[in-house]
Amino acid sequence: MSGREQLHDLRQQAHKAGIEGNSKMTERDLRKALNKVDKGMSPQQAKQQVKR
Incomplete structure (x- = not known):
């Protein structure tokens, strides 16, 4: 999986969370x-907390 695909997947997970x-x-x-x-x-x- 490319870096772009991983980032896209992480964004989807974050949205679901x-x-x-x-x-x-x-x-x-x-x-x-x-x-x-x-x-x-x-x-x-x-x-x-993460954005601090």
């Missing part, structure tokens, strides 16, 4: 936010 506005997030930030959501954090809180 409820992380809104993820199109401007980097691959690294998406992975961190998804990890936080998987551990029980709210999607918006995870996004805010």
Whole structure:
């Protein structure tokens, strides 16, 4: 899978997880936010923490 495909897949996962506005997030930030959501954090809180 190419880097673009991986990023697209991560964005889809983030969308399904409820992380809104993820199109401007980097691959690294998406992975961190998804990890936080998987551990029980709210999607918006995870996004805010990652963007700091």
